[in-house]
Amino acid sequence: MDAVEGVVVAEDEAFWSVVESGEGGALAEVLGLEAGVVEGVLPALVDWRRSRVERSRAAGMRYRVSWSVVDGGAGVLSGRWLVVASEGVPGERVEACVGALVRGGAEPVVVVLDDGELDRWELAGRLTEEDGFGGGFAGVLSLVGLDGRTGVVGVRVGVPVGVAGSLALVQALGDAEIGVPLWCVTSGAVSTGRADGVVVPEQAMVWGLGRVAALEFPQRWGGLVDLPAVWDERVGGRLAGVLGGVEDQVAVRASGTFARRLARVAAGAGRPGEFASGGAVLVTGGTGALGAAVARRLAVRGVPELVLTSRRGLGAPGAAELVAELAGLGARATVVACDVADREALAGLLGEHPVTGVVHAAGVVDTVPLVGVGLEEFAEVLRAKTLGARYLDELVPDAEMFVLFSSIAGVWGSGGQAAYAAANAYLDGLAEARRARGLVATSVAWGPWADAGMLV
Known part of the structure; x- marks a missing residue:
């Protein structure tokens, strides 16, 4: 800013400071006008200025989730990985994820829970047995979140099995003292842009739950991975890369790997409109x-x-x-x-x-x-x-x-x-x-x- 611009800014600030004070005499003196001339427009100026300041403050607090393309990674995994699914998870999706782990270098151990094992204590007992057989795990990949069923006995109305099961799994892993990274898989929980698929709100719930698990159990949290509806080998390779990488909120798509970001909304973008209706x-x-x-x-x-x-x-x-x-x-x-x-x-x-x-x-x-x-x-x-x-x-x-x-x-x-x-x-x-x-x-x-x- 040069000297002239600095003077203009200072004068503008002084002018609006007088307007905000609501003192007609002071404003008349600044403008070199009679007080009676200013008194008529001062209320409108005060309202206009207050509205602009409020909007500017609100704009400074606005953020939006965005997605950035990231390197999918080499996908080098090792050790035994526990893969947990439930009855409502499609078998072909389980097989695809298991195959991705194998190709990435891991040794998958698959556990498919029946509906009676969605209780945290039943599940903890099952996990303890699996963990003890073979010397522990390097990681846990949960496919339970993919179970979109509702109305299952023992699960309250409005809570999808995938959400209830994910909650039970997070708790049961702690109960069983399995302290390795937990990765939760969804499909349709997020959209990376207009060309992506439609969001499934029930899947998004798993991400909300997962973010809290990440805060409360950082030492045994891996991340959230959203997979596309259509699977191919590229998706499998990228999944393995994510599990061996550093990003913890990721969407894997055929077109690439996307990491979640929170970005400030650019000034003037998505300016709020006025709702006008007679209803x-x-x-x-x-x-x-x-x-x-x-x-x-x-x-x-x-x-x-x-x-x-x-x-x-x-x-x-x-x-x-x-x-x-x-x-x-x-x-x-x-x-x-x-x-x-x-x-x-x-x-x-x-x-x-x-x-x-x-x-x-x-x-x-x-x-x-x-x-x-x-x-x-x-x-x-x-x-x-x-x-x-x-x-x-x-x-x-x-x-x-x-x-x-x-x-x-x-x-x-x-x-x-x-x-x-x-x-x-x-x-x-x-x-x-x-x-x-x-x-x-x-x-x-x-x-x-x-x-x-x-x-x-």
């Missing part, structure tokens, strides 16, 4: 701190009708006061008691209150270390976020606005919040899947909210 907007968790904040913002932006859901409806603390406040802002708000994880109840609500926009802010958070979390409590944390989002996707496919409140816990993990991270990774994956289908969707991975008491 109603549904805000789940609408009487909570986050939902209420969103409702106020929507009202200020001119949304005429809001449907706010919560478990307790108008019985929720502050609900009646919120309705009155929103009326003062020009929006008619209806508060309804509805469990959005109950599809029938949600369908009934939407039948009575049609909406053109959705903000899914419902959710609960529970902080329990992975070693101590049970499947029941894990499922309960998943429930409101994942089932609610799934049913909203099914019931409001043509929404003009579809916003999911996700969390940084799903992006890079959060110790003690495995279920929460998995749930938010599901939301991120669902948004990608909707956009791939040509529908609108935005998933916002928030950090901590001031005064709100939770990571979204």
Whole structure:
């Protein structure tokens, strides 16, 4: 910056400092005008400046996941590798992965779990036996995450077998004191770009869980590997290379090996638009701190009708006061008691209150270390976020606005919040899947909210 530019910048800063102070006399003096001339435009200048500053600050906090092509590596492996699968994993996928390990120099030991062995203690006993026979393992390759079945006896509604099994495996390996790197395989958990396949949100949950395992058990964590739907020898070679490499969040594709990165969104890229609609907007968790904040913002932006859901409806603390406040802002708000994880109840609500926009802010958070979390409590944390989002996707496919409140816990993990991270990774994956289908969707991975008491 030269001297002239420095003077201009200093003068600009001085001018806007006076504007932000709201003092008409001071601004009139800076501009060399009568105070009466300035007083009429000062409020508009203050609002314009505040809006620009807010947007600039928000832009500085925006990041996006990206993918970089990396060297696949030589794929040199050694020793015995435990390969764990479950009944729902296709046999040809197990054979392909085993073949890749053999060609990479490893000696695979395959264990296919039946549904009764998804219990961590049953699994720990099985793993202890396998580990003792042959002198231990050099690594563990889990294919359990590929099991997309639901409704299996012993696994809660809304929790795919692949997620429940992956949770049990992480815990059981610790129980069996097998301290070697664990690699979890998925297919469709991520998309490396527009030309890649559609994301499967249930697979993305395994990545959310895995990121927390990486934080809590770094000494026995290997990484996450997403494989393409179509397998060839190049994929096998790249898989072996990843297992012997340094990257721990990788997508293997026929076109190459891609490593996950988090990059700042470039200034001006993806500038936020204004949602304008004469219809109603549904805000789940609408009487909570986050939902209420969103409702106020929507009202200020001119949304005429809001449907706010919560478990307790108008019985929720502050609900009646919120309705009155929103009326003062020009929006008619209806508060309804509805469990959005109950599809029938949600369908009934939407039948009575049609909406053109959705903000899914419902959710609960529970902080329990992975070693101590049970499947029941894990499922309960998943429930409101994942089932609610799934049913909203099914019931409001043509929404003009579809916003999911996700969390940084799903992006890079959060110790003690495995279920929460998995749930938010599901939301991120669902948004990608909707956009791939040509529908609108935005998933916002928030950090901590001031005064709100939770990571979204």
